[in-house]
Amino acid sequence: MMVAIIAVLVSSNMTEESAYKRAYERQKVAREKAEQLLETRSRELYESNTVLSKYNKELITQKAIAESAVKAKSEFLATMSHELRTPMNGVVGMVDLLSVTELDVDQQKMLEVVNASAQSLLAIINDILDFSKIDAGMLNIEIVDMGLREVLDEAVQIIEANALLKGVKLLSYVDPGIVYYQQGDPTRVRQILINLGGNAIKFSEPGKEVLIRADKVVSDAGYSRIRFSVIDHGIGISKAAQSGLFDEFTQADTSTTRQFGGTGLGLAISKKMTQLMGGEIGVISETGKGSTFWFELPLADSNKGLEKDKADDLSGLHVLVASSSESYREVCQSYLRHENAEVEVTMGIDECLQFFKNAEDTFGSESIIVIPDLDDYAKVTSLRKNFIDAGLMPYPRFVVGNNRQHKDQDHILEGIEEVTMMDTSPMRRSALINAVAIAAGRASPEIHHDDDDLMERVQAPTAEEALNQGKLILLAEDNLTNQLVIHKQLNALGYQCEIANNGKEGFDMWKAKPYCMLLSDCHMPIWDGFQLTDAIRKDEKSTGKRAPIVAITANALHGEAERCLAAGMDDYMAKPVAMKVLKQTLVKWMGKGSTLGQTEVDSSLEVAVQVEAPSQANGDDDEDSTCPIDERMLKDMFGDDEDTFKEILQSFIGPSEAIIADLMAAHGVLSATEIKAHAHKLKSSSRSIGSNRMADICAALEAAGGQSNWGLIDEELPKLEPEYQKVKSYIDSL
Amino acid sequence: MKGIVFTTFNDMVEQEIGIETWDAILDSVNPESKGVYTAVEDFPDEELFAMISDLSEKTGTPIVELVTAFGQYLFHTFAIKHGVFVDDKSNFLDFLKSIDEVIHKEVEKLYPNPNLPSLHWEQHDENSLELYYSSPRKLCHLADGLIKGAAQKYKTKYTMEHSPCMHDGSDHCCFSIKQYD
Numbered sequence: 001m002m003v004a005i006i007a008v009l010v011s012s013n014m015t016e017e018s019a020y021k022r023a024y025e026r027q028k029v030a031r032e033k034a035e036q037l038l039e040t041r042s043r044e045l046y047e048s049n050t051v052l053s054k055y056n057k058e059l060i061t062q063k064a065i066a067e068s069a070v071k072a073k074s075e076f077l078a079t080m081s082h083e084l085r086t087p088m089n090g091v092v093g094m095v096d097l098l099s100v101t102e103l104d105v106d107q108q109k110m111l112e113v114v115n116a117s118a119q120s121l122l123a124i125i126n127d128i129l130d131f132s133k134i135d136a137g138m139l140n141i142e143i144v145d146m147g148l149r150e151v152l153d154e155a156v157q158i159i160e161a162n163a164l165l166k167g168v169k170l171l172s173y174v175d176p177g178i179v180y181y182q183q184g185d186p187t188r189v190r191q192i193l194i195n196l197g198g199n200a201i202k203f204s205e206p207g208k209e210v211l212i213r214a215d216k217v218v219s220d221a222g223y224s225r226i227r228f229s230v231i232d233h234g235i236g237i238s239k240a241a242q243s244g245l246f247d248e249f250t251q252a253d254t255s256t257t258r259q260f261g262g263t264g265l266g267l268a269i270s271k272k273m274t275q276l277m278g279g280e281i282g283v284i285s286e287t288g289k290g291s292t293f294w295f296e297l298p299l300a301d302s303n304k305g306l307e308k309d310k311a312d313d314l315s316g317l318h319v320l321v322a323s324s325s326e327s328y329r330e331v332c333q334s335y336l337r338h339e340n341a342e343v344e345v346t347m348g349i350d351e352c353l354q355f356f357k358n359a360e361d362t363f364g365s366e367s368i369i370v371i372p373d374l375d376d377y378a379k380v381t382s383l384r385k386n387f388i389d390a391g392l393m394p395y396p397r398f399v400v401g402n403n404r405q406h407k408d409q410d411h412i413l414e415g416i417e418e419v420t421m422m423d424t425s426p427m428r429r430s431a432l433i434n435a436v437a438i439a440a441g442r443a444s445p446e447i448h449h450d451d452d453d454l455m456e457r458v459q460a461p462t463a464e465e466a467l468n469q470g471k472l473i474l475l476a477e478d479n480l481t482n483q484l485v486i487h488k489q490l491n492a493l494g495y496q497c498e499i500a501n502n503g504k505e506g507f508d509m510w511k512a513k514p515y516c517m518l519l520s521d522c523h524m525p526i527w528d529g530f531q532l533t534d535a536i537r538k539d540e541k542s543t544g545k546r547a548p549i550v551a552i553t554a555n556a557l558h559g560e561a562e563r564c565l566a567a568g569m570d571d572y573m574a575k576p577v578a579m580k581v582l583k584q585t586l587v588k589w590m591g592k593g594s595t596l597g598q599t600e601v602d603s604s605l606e607v608a609v610q611v612e613a614p615s616q617a618n619g620d621d622d623e624d625s626t627c628p629i630d631e632r633m634l635k636d637m638f639g640d641d642e643d644t645f646k647e648i649l650q651s652f653i654g655p656s657e658a659i660i661a662d663l664m665a666a667h668g669v670l671s672a673t674e675i676k677a678h679a680h681k682l683k684s685s686s687r688s689i690g691s692n693r694m695a696d697i698c699a700a701l702e703a704a705g706g707q708s709n710w711g712l713i714d715e716e717l718p719k720l721e722p723e724y725q726k727v728k729s730y731i732d733s734l
Numbered sequence: 735m736k737g738i739v740f741t742t743f744n745d746m747v748e749q750e751i752g753i754e755t756w757d758a759i760l761d762s763v764n765p766e767s768k769g770v771y772t773a774v775e776d777f778p779d780e781e782l783f784a785m786i787s788d789l790s791e792k793t794g795t796p797i798v799e800l801v802t803a804f805g806q807y808l809f810h811t812f813a814i815k816h817g818v819f820v821d822d823k824s825n826f827l828d829f830l831k832s833i834d835e836v837i838h839k840e841v842e843k844l845y846p847n848p849n850l851p852s853l854h855w856e857q858h859d860e861n862s863l864e865l866y867y868s869s870p871r872k873l874c875h876l877a878d879g880l881i882k883g884a885a886q887k888y889k890t891k892y893t894m895e896h897s898p899c900m901h902d903g904s905d906h907c908c909f910s911i912k913q914y915d
Contacts, residue, residue: 039774042844
């Protein structure tokens with residue numbers, strides 16, 4: 001029995017042991033399977049990683065390609081901006097100058113066409129550049145303190161000329177409840193306003209009004225939502241056309257492109273800019289009744305308050321606004337009420353007498369009638385007579401809108417004591433308040449001066465005189481045409497300058513004489529404008545003085561302006577520099593130009609007539625003409641001053657000899673590239689002094705150099721020196 | 735060192751000698767890993783070396799012989815688990831030449847930093863091959879065994895000279911292999 005039990009136990013022990021063994025084997029197999037599975041997964045993972053990293057590499061390569069394309073695009077834009085604006089500088093600048101010379105009626109008309117064409121070309125260039133900039137994500141929005149009054153005034157000032165030309169009345173209105181500066185981008189807001197305002201004028205009939213207004217619609221905890229509206233009473237836009245209006249290259253009706261011109265980019269640019277500023281844009285319009293284009297921007301309030309003129313307070317005054325226009329009534333009423341005047345309105349001048357008769361008790365004393373948009377000044381004199389007859393004089397007094405379209409009527413109201421004229425082209429708040437204050441005897445008429453007549457010709461001092469007055473300007477500019485344009489513009493404005501051809505030369509000149517300010521191109525050989533500025537600023541550290549430095553840049557891209565300021569410059573002007581901008585900038589940094597001989601007729605204009613070149617009579621249209629210089633062309637460009645004329649020609653000699661020597665040297669070492677480069681330089685300066693034959697030879701050389709066409713180079717190069725000698729002896733004979 | 739070397743060593747001891755000996759080795763060596771090996775982990779070289787020398791003591795077989803025998807065993811395990819590499823090559827020498835370029839590359843895909851030995855070859859005629867081995871582990875005898883295993887697999891007869899050897903102070907070992915029918 002016992003043995004049997006042991007046997008069973010042993011056998012069960014044996015069974016247990018073999019069971020463990022089998023279990024062990026199973027575990028081992030399971031482990032191995034798991035290991036294999038893991039290896040398979042690892043291999044799959046490796047393979048998908050390989051694929052991913054291959055794609056990743058491809059993506060990195062593609063990204064680099066895309067980035068370099070974007071970079072190339074922005075560089076292209078910068079170059080285009082420069083390249084397009086530089087020649088426009090020449091065109092616009094010369095047209096400006098030409099317009100103040102003596103021209104007959106036909107010439108004036110032709111010049112107006114040239115000017116209008118140049119301006120519209122410039123506008124198109126700007127549109128395209130802006131659009132490309134936005135497209136490339138290169139348009140930056142800056143956040144600075146922005147006064148809405150200034151922004152609207154500036155916008156209105158720019159489109160005013162068009163409004164005047166077209167006979168459209170232009171009004172601007174800024175909600176007087178806006179008492180702080182806003183933080184935003186004044187340049188872009190102004191640009192949109194100019195865009196919308198320009199359109200409004202374009203689509204308005206003569207005699208209609210265009211109102212540009214800014215209203216605060218919401219104000220909350222340091223933020224305001226400002227709604228800008230441009231309201232016209234023009235042709236209007238159908239509902240169907242409104243939908244795609246803000247898309248690029250779209251106009252309400254394709255036929256409008258031909259009738260009204262434009263790239264069709266303006267609204268698309270405005271929309272994109274509005275969006276970049278976090279706002280919205282839209283239009284409310286009805287065919288035949290006009291359009292209201294609006295955009296709303298959320299703008300932070302600056303802690304800077306608007307300056308408040310003490311004379312602005314009109315409390316105690318009774319003002320009657322007489323106008324048939326709702327816009328004028330509303331704008332005047334709102335501005336005047338905000339300055340605490342008691343304001344009533346009538347539908348026109350004809351209702352004024354009746355109004356005063358009815359309201360004699362409350363409206364009799366110290367009352368002023370504002371007539372902002374009067375077409376016929378004679379109505380004022382007859383109204384005044386009626387008032388006298390009715391025994392209402394010496395009050396009321398009249399504030400009459402002095403629209404420049406009615407300048408011929410000015411004499412009607414001259415010398416009438418009770419009448420104060422108010423500039424209403426365009427209608428501005430300051431002009432209204434000021435005129436009412438003057439009429440009420442609360443402000444002096446002398447305080448407002450018309451500074452707009454910028455084109456008044458004044459005699460420029462000589463360099464020596466300017467230096468003695470501390471008003472000699474240094475101009476650093478490498479491009480001959482630009483040198484001449486700006487020099488002439490400065491002279492025309494009563495300033496004098498000396499010219500450095502590059503930054504290094506500029507610095508040497510700056511050290512040698514006490515110039516009062518520097519106008520500097522940004523891109524010049526040897527030292528550019530930034531290096532020049534840097535050198536001057538460093539040098540000034542020892543003297544403690546700081547002279548104004550203003551950049552003249554053809555590169556209109558946003559970064560350039562910032563770069564100028566960052567480099568230590570004080571201001572910048574974009575080429576082409578309009579006379580107006582140049583004058584404003586100069587007045588800002590160095591005060592008014594010379595007043596010497598301000599009353600004299602510009603003597604250079606007379607000289608211009610005398611500078612009929614001796615060979616003119618020989619007929620320079622003749623191809624065989626021996627005269628190496630196209631004098632008529634030269635005179636067209638620079639010919640209103642004999643000294644300048646000679647100076648320009650003489651300044652051609654030295655550099656040209658150097659370039660010819662360079663060309664010969666390049667030919668000696670068989671460098672086609674250098675021949676091309678030197679020929680290019682000489683070509684443009686030859687062309688600008690009217691030496692067309694030299695320019696043609698250079699053009700041929702430039703082309704031949706570009707193609708390494710030595711046969712042509714050998715043919716053309718020998719012609720250059722003899723032609724140059726002809727030019728030189730002509731210049732020497734002057 | 736890769737875990738597969740440890741699990742194969744375990745298998746070899748269990749199969750050729752017995753599970754008790756494997757247990758006894760673990761008891762006397764007492765490795766940090768407690769003898770829990772998987773093919774997909776890494777384990778310290780020292781554990782393997784300690785176990786081999788313990789086995790040598792227990793069986794009275796010289797270490798070199800043991801290591802070579804293990805190499806041979808290891809090859810067969812590889813051939814079973816990763817037969818594709820053997821099947822891909824039609825002869826012994828071609829297989830040897832593919833170790834560094836094919837097999838080691840695949841190992842590197844699966845295991846980052848696998849610390850593989852460097853293995854280069856030169857071939858002067860179709861029946862001979864010189865294999866240059868170098869590794870800080872100096873496991874040239876394991877390589878010797880692996881080569882033996884491969885020759886068996888391909889049913890190839892060969893002679894081999896092993897000179898110089900890292901164990902004699904050289905910075906590498908050279909196996910000069912000659913195969914014959």
